[in-house]
Amino acid sequence: MRSTICHKTLHLVFFNLTLLLVWLKITATTPDGGVGDYKCIDKERDALLHFKSYIRHDPYGILSTWTPNGKEEAIGDCCEWQGVQCDNRSRVTTLYLNNAYLEGTISPSLLNLSYLTELQLESNSFSGTIPTFIGSMTRLEFLNLGHNDFSGRVPSELGNLTNLQSL
Numbered sequence: 001m002r003s004t005i006c007h008k009t010l011h012l013v014f015f016n017l018t019l020l021l022v023w024l025k026i027t028a029t030t031p032d033g034g035v036g037d038y039k040c041i042d043k044e045r046d047a048l049l050h051f052k053s054y055i056r057h058d059p060y061g062i063l064s065t066w067t068p069n070g071k072e073e074a075i076g077d078c079c080e081w082q083g084v085q086c087d088n089r090s091r092v093t094t095l096y097l098n099n100a101y102l103e104g105t106i107s108p109s110l111l112n113l114s115y116l117t118e119l120q121l122e123s124n125s126f127s128g129t130i131p132t133f134i135g136s137m138t139r140l141e142f143l144n145l146g147h148n149d150f151s152g153r154v155p156s157e158l159g160n161l162t163n164l165q166s167l
């Protein structure tokens with residue numbers, strides 16, 4: 001009798017330990033943060049880094065969290081970067097960089113953010129003409145390019161953005 005209880009207890013302890021180990025494995029974070037361990041999609045992270053490389057001046061350091069090889073998982077995961085929002089499958093859906101006073105031009109790498117629905121770039125110092133490639137970002141629902149240093153006219157290609165709710 002005594003040994004049966006003992007056996008059962010041991011069994012329970014073992015079972016709980018197994019559960020704990022499984023749980024630890026599921027929730028474990030990657031300690032070294034090596035390339036490829038990140039949560040967000042590589043192609044989208046590269047696109048954002050390319051976008052950053054077109055920024056000449058970032059007076060408030062808004063893009064300082066945008067780094068390729070952060071040691072902490074949260075840094076390498078582009079879904080955690082400031083101004084970036086992802087959907088529940090870690091695809092970038094929103095770029096919110098209003099009032100950041102960024103200076104530079106807009107990289108066509110944004111085309112690789114295939115799930116982007118919101119591009120908010122108001123009150124920056126983006127220059128040059130408004131890129132025509134934005135007309136190919138067909139999932140866009142919200143586009144805000146106000147208060148920048150763009151020259152020229154609004155490209156007719158933007159008329160192709162049939163999902164647009166707000167410009």
Ligand SMILES: *[C@@H]1O[C@H](CO)[C@@H](O)[C@H](O)[C@H]1NC(C)=O
Nearest residue numbers: 086087088089090091093117
């Ligand atoms: C992810 O989001 C979509 C819609 O935004 C929803 O239909 C789906 O159920 C969500 N999936 C999970 C696993 O939360």
Ligand SMILES: *[C@@H]1O[C@H](CO)[C@@H](O)[C@H](O)[C@H]1NC(C)=O
Nearest residue numbers: 043047050108109110111112
């Ligand atoms: C999109 O990403 C691919 C690599 O995944 C790259 O070769 C290509 O140049 C990128 N496109 C743009 C417009 O940056």
Ligand SMILES: *[C@@H]1O[C@H](CO)[C@@H](O)[C@H](O)[C@H]1NC(C)=O
Nearest residue numbers: 135136155156157158159160
């Ligand atoms: C987009 O708009 C331009 C100019 O309005 C047009 O020439 C082009 O065929 C349209 N379609 C695509 C996919 O760019």
